[in-house]
Amino acid sequence: MVKPGKPKSKRTPVRLRHKIEKASAAKQRKQRKISKANPEWRSRLKKDPGIPNLFPYKDRILHEIEEKKRLKEEEFTRKRDEARAAKKAPGATATEDENMEVEEFDEEDELVDDEAMDTDQPEDSSNPMAALLASAKAQAAEYEETSDNESEDSTDHDHSTHAHSTKPQSLDSSRRAFTKTFDAVLDASDVLLYVLDARDPNGTRSRATERQIASFAGGSKRLILILNKIDLVPPRILKAWLVYLRRYFLTLPLRASNPAPNAKTFDHKALTRKATSETLLRALKSYAAGQNLKRAVTVGVVGYPNVGKSSVINALASCLGGRHSSRSGSTACPVGAEAGVTTTMREVKLDNKLKLLDCPGIVFPSATDHPASTSSAANAHLHLLSALPPSAITDPVPAISLLLSRLRAHSDQTLLSDLYATYNLPPLMSSRNGNGDGDVTTDFLVQVARKRGRLGKGGVPNLNSAAMGVLGDWRDGRVRGWVEAPVLKVAGAGKTNGEVEMLDEGALVEEEVGDRKEIVAAWGKEFKLEGLWGGGEEEEEEAAGVE
Numbered sequence: 001m002v003k004p005g006k007p008k009s010k011r012t013p014v015r016l017r018h019k020i021e022k023a024s025a026a027k028q029r030k031q032r033k034i035s036k037a038n039p040e041w042r043s044r045l046k047k048d049p050g051i052p053n054l055f056p057y058k059d060r061i062l063h064e065i066e067e068k069k070r071l072k073e074e075e076f077t078r079k080r081d082e083a084r085a086a087k088k089a090p091g092a093t094a095t096e097d098e099n100m101e102v103e104e105f106d107e108e109d110e111l112v113d114d115e116a117m118d119t120d121q122p123e124d125s126s127n128p129m130a131a132l133l134a135s136a137k138a139q140a141a142e143y144e145e146t147s148d149n150e151s152e153d154s155t156d157h158d159h160s161t162h163a164h165s166t167k168p169q170s171l172d173s174s175r176r177a178f179t180k181t182f183d184a185v186l187d188a189s190d191v192l193l194y195v196l197d198a199r200d201p202n203g204t205r206s207r208a209t210e211r212q213i214a215s216f217a218g219g220s221k222r223l224i225l226i227l228n229k230i231d232l233v234p235p236r237i238l239k240a241w242l243v244y245l246r247r248y249f250l251t252l253p254l255r256a257s258n259p260a261p262n263a264k265t266f267d268h269k270a271l272t273r274k275a276t277s278e279t280l281l282r283a284l285k286s287y288a289a290g291q292n293l294k295r296a297v298t299v300g301v302v303g304y305p306n307v308g309k310s311s312v313i314n315a316l317a318s319c320l321g322g323r324h325s326s327r328s329g330s331t332a333c334p335v336g337a338e339a340g341v342t343t344t345m346r347e348v349k350l351d352n353k354l355k356l357l358d359c360p361g362i363v364f365p366s367a368t369d370h371p372a373s374t375s376s377a378a379n380a381h382l383h384l385l386s387a388l389p390p391s392a393i394t395d396p397v398p399a400i401s402l403l404l405s406r407l408r409a410h411s412d413q414t415l416l417s418d419l420y421a422t423y424n425l426p427p428l429m430s431s432r433n434g435n436g437d438g439d440v441t442t443d444f445l446v447q448v449a450r451k452r453g454r455l456g457k458g459g460v461p462n463l464n465s466a467a468m469g470v471l472g473d474w475r476d477g478r479v480r481g482w483v484e485a486p487v488l489k490v491a492g493a494g495k496t497n498g499e500v501e502m503l504d505e506g507a508l509v510e511e512e513v514g515d516r517k518e519i520v521a522a523w524g525k526e527f528k529l530e531g532l533w534g535g536g537e538e539e540e541e542e543a544a545g546v547e
Helices: 014-037 058-088 095-118 128-153 159-165 171-188 207-219 235-245 273-291 309-320 375-384 397-409 414-422 440-452 463-476 517-527 537-546
Strands: 191-197 222-228 250-253 297-303 346-351 354-358 487-489 497-502 507-512
Touching: 171 207, 171 297, 191 207, 191 309, 207 222, 222 235, 222 273, 222 309, 222 517, 235 250, 250 273, 250 517, 273 297, 273 309, 273 354, 273 517, 297 309, 309 346, 309 354, 375 397, 375 463, 397 414, 397 440, 397 463, 440 463
Parallel strands: 191 222, 191 297, 222 250, 297 354
Antiparallel strands: 346 354, 487 497, 497 507
């Protein structure tokens, strides 16, 4: 009798199971590698196989789907015809809304039917999902009506809030969006710092805004002009502008930030970033201590876009150190090379006696905004001031034409040769021709595009790209240029008006000169500015002698 043996186990050894898993993973890696090398296009979306052919009721299901689509189209056509007929009737007012509701309801019904088809559920005459969607849609319509009425009532109260959230892209939108913010800063401030670009102070200055500040609240506001970016102009030009501007308001030079890489700057010796910032902060603290107020003195910082308003606040905050110091890695206000970084009013508290308000850049109406000036010339002027972000510049070529014309008409002819040396350009073809009929701007941009590699398809120079590059270099100070200070000619001692010669425009214009020396001297005593970089008569005479 044979004894039965022990039954053999059917379990797979662990070693063999791991071997199978490794082989499977290796095969999948190989398939993926082969599929990547295959150039044929394959969709990653899996195709719906539909109803299997072996399903016994496939024909009946397809017939039911087609019949349902046909009935739905007939119902939609009937409702559309009824809505059109009701719309043509004289007493129909809300038929358009009803028609829209009917179409939207049909779309929702379509979605419900498609979902039912995907889940392969049997057709039900009473569809609870459609009823639920219809009820939810009716409630949503009622909610929208109530919310619209509430929004119409609160439009006047929330208009300023919406204005703050919009980013200006042009002159008109900038004025509309930020005028209310400027009025709020003007109302809340005791002292206004009007920041100007030292390369073109009159271009970034608005006399209408100065008159508004001087006459606001009975003349209780104090206005100080801040000449920023002084490292981009020579000392002679800076002194001339200080003499000219101090005939109207207190004016202080300031170097609020470090220059951009490869910027061509001038050394003003004592006028360093730290010295100028500490002088301005000392003047503001002297005024705050002399007022003997029980609250902090509020200082508003206003001006055109991209003149360095936020940099002025950061420079003042860095003098005190602490959490707003630039050495700690954080700044009081965000800054950027492009315009439009500051979009809302920002408050920075320096100490218990001094508080700063940062205002968004506003394109103020200036003396150059007259009807004779075309929109192209006005836009070119704004582009040279970097008052618009690059995304809002559609045609930068007129700005380059204006820049070249200013440099060619400038008294310092080394500026034009320095521009050519910056881009390593030969003498322009139009300037080499004796008749001068060539287009200097086009010739210049073509040479810049070739030097900087701004070429399009087929090697054609991209003039717009080259012009944007030149505007960026001008904004960052890699291209030198400035406007000479006007020569003020007072006709007589008894007259209140004088003739001012604008060297940058080449025309004589009337300007209200007035005897503001007494007012400026009185304000200087409040801020204790005697002997601080041109506050006295001796330095004014010395600067006038330079001219």
